[in-house]
Amino acid sequence: MTLYCNVCAREQLHRISATVTKLVSETSNENQGPFWYVSAQISECGGCGNFSFQEIFHDSDAPSEDDTSRNTYPERWYRLPRQYRAVPWVLESTYRELVFAYNQHWGPLPALSFLSTIGLSVLLEMICKDKGGTEADQRGRFGTVDSLEKLLPPNVVAALHEVRRLGNDAKHEFRHLDRENLGRALDAIESVLDTLYDLEAKAMNFHLQAPVRRRE
Ligand SMILES: [Zn+2]
Numbered sequence: 001m002t003l004y005c006n007v008c009a010r011e012q013l014h015r016i017s018a019t020v021t022k023l024v025s026e027t028s029n030e031n032q033g034p035f036w037y038v039s040a041q042i043s044e045c046g047g048c049g050n051f052s053f054q055e056i057f058h059d060s061d062a063p064s065e066d067d068t069s070r071n072t073y074p075e076r077w078y079r080l081p082r083q084y085r086a087v088p089w090v091l092e093s094t095y096r097e098l099v100f101a102y103n104q105h106w107g108p109l110p111a112l113s114f115l116s117t118i119g120l121s122v123l124l125e126m127i128c129k130d131k132g133g134t135e136a137d138q139r140g141r142f143g144t145v146d147s148l149e150k151l152l153p154p155n156v157v158a159a160l161h162e163v164r165r166l167g168n169d170a171k172h173e174f175r176h177l178d179r180e181n182l183g184r185a186l187d188a189i190e191s192v193l194d195t196l197y198d199l200e201a202k203a204m205n206f207h208l209q210a211p212v213r214r215r216e
Contacts, residue, residue, distance in 0.1 A: 121167020
């Protein structure tokens with residue numbers, strides 16, 4: 001069985017160590033149907049040996065991927081939130097909320113895709129309002145993506161426009177990003193947070209020691 005491993009940070013083959021299955025009635029009378037099966041399964045990662053526990057709900061005594069829903073413990077962290085030093089608290093907590101939403105899955109499917117896609121544009125708007133300055137853009141608006149033009153390279157600003165447009169699509173056209181593209185958009189936002197906030201903070205702590213002089 002393949003399962004994402006938090007420690008290996010990738011999909012890994014897992015060996016099933018033990019499975020217990022029981023029949024459960026949907027009604028309060030346990031002798032009366034309809035029934036379903038619940039399995040409790042312990043599995044061991046083939047890479048690092050860590051254990052996972054799965055609770056599997058299925059319609060037959062031979063569970064397949066098609067007829068099951070499952071909860072996995074501990075929760076899978078497909079992406080760990082980055083640690084920032086100089087990002088304002090409200091931005092960082094929104095960023096962490098976004099990574100949390102990205103990590104939620106029902107089985108193999110992303111569970112909070114709409115919230116993640118809209119969350120990306122909310123976080124982007126926060127960054128623009130915070131770093132956009134007091135000068136109006138070409139259309140007389142403040143705190144827009146264009147207001148970051150002086151701080152970021154043109155191709156990065158273009159990528160942020162794309163994130164903004166995709167957020168609008170989710171809100172108004174009810175289209176959300178898939179997991180792969182959500183990951184790419186998060187990569188872009190993380191780099192922007194790094195450039196606009198943490199780069200300066202890291203540079204201030206960057207003290208080189210004088211090189212040791214070689215004896216002649
Ligand atoms: Zn592992």
